[in-house]
Amino acid sequence: MAYIERELERKILKANDFFKAILVTGARQVGKTTMLKHLAEGTDRRYVSMDNAMARELAQSDPVLFFQTYKPPILIDEVQKAPELFEQIKIICDETDETGLIWLTGSQQYQMMEKVRETLAGRIAIFELFSLSQREKAGIVYDEDLDFSFENLMRRQSRAERNDVVKVFRHIWEGGMPQICGADDEMRQEYFNSYIDTYLMRDVAEAGGITDTIRFRKFLAGCAALVSEQVNYATLAESADISGPTAKEWLRVLQGLHIVYLLEPYSNNALKRLSKTPKLYFCDTGLCAYLSMWLTAEVLMSGAASGHFYENYVVMELVRNYRYARSKANLTYYRDSNAKEIDVFVEENNIIHPLEIKKSASPDRREVKKYEILDKAELSRGAGGIVCMCEEPVPIDDKNSFIPSNLI
16 A cells, blocks of 8 residues: 655654654554654664564663664654663763654553653653544645635635545545555454454553453443543443443543543633533544444434534544644633533634534534624634535635635
8 A cells, every 4th residue: 555644744854853752652553653664764763663572571671782782763663562761762862962863652641651751851752643634645735734714725725625525424434544544344344343352452451451341342332422522421431331430540541542532621710610521532533433333434424423423523633733733722612501512612822713513514604603702701713613514615704714624
């Protein structure tokens, strides 16, 4: 299969000239190693995986000898399996002014990230890679950062195909794991089944001591049933016949393994009585569709959960966009005690861009009236609109547009 260019490459190459070490985290099989190996082509960077028992034992027992054997520049895969290396990496970084010496990949977040932050603060750049976005699959890389103004949306439109609901739901159903791009339906099912059985079950046992595979599979299905809704620990606990605190811990493990993404609620002193519960999304919509037993993209598209899956897809495209972009933004959602909800707040430079997400191709333009809450609270409101299945951008008023979801 031909290599698919990743948007994160630009950031990694830039950081390579600035930081001494780079760590790429993300779920299993999203393409971390493939991307870094691709970037290392034609250089003298060595590759070593901590899945290799001999290399791992050497790293764990004698980190100094490990780096004499595998001299930098080096790419170390699955570094979470040998945290003993971090102390020695720090020494190597401190002894030289050379940048880009050590590239690392890792999948299990919590324990590893604590160790990395403790040991390598200021020496390492940390990036997160997600499965393929719709843009990456289409081979489109926009030159400018995402901006919700009508002019910018029209510039993007000139480079993209028209929004197409069948293609969008094919992408949602298939997901973005590089290995199954273009695979047939039977192989896709086999892939996700073995992904859960081999990678996920092994990782949750290592990361959270979870060994009850039957209950854990039920818990995964329970998470998929709650997609794009507020987290409800009681419902999740019931779905797997476990206690509330256990459900909370299991969800934390899934978040650490980059399987689920929790969108935090917006909080601000000027706005009272706001929800404190995050919303639950899957990092890869294909895995969620598999767990929900949607057997084809067509059935998913016309099914009762299609709106929830569409929202999950849009939220994760936004998350990817801002993780890979030049400028950072804070993503939250708004919900108050009157159940007034706005799907996404993109907060950049203290300006809030409010977005509603609708699967329809022609949603009700009155939805944007809700955004006036921001004006009442005297918060700075920027361009926003309704992300939907319209074919091209259409202005709603001076601040808002109908935004085709494939332009995000």
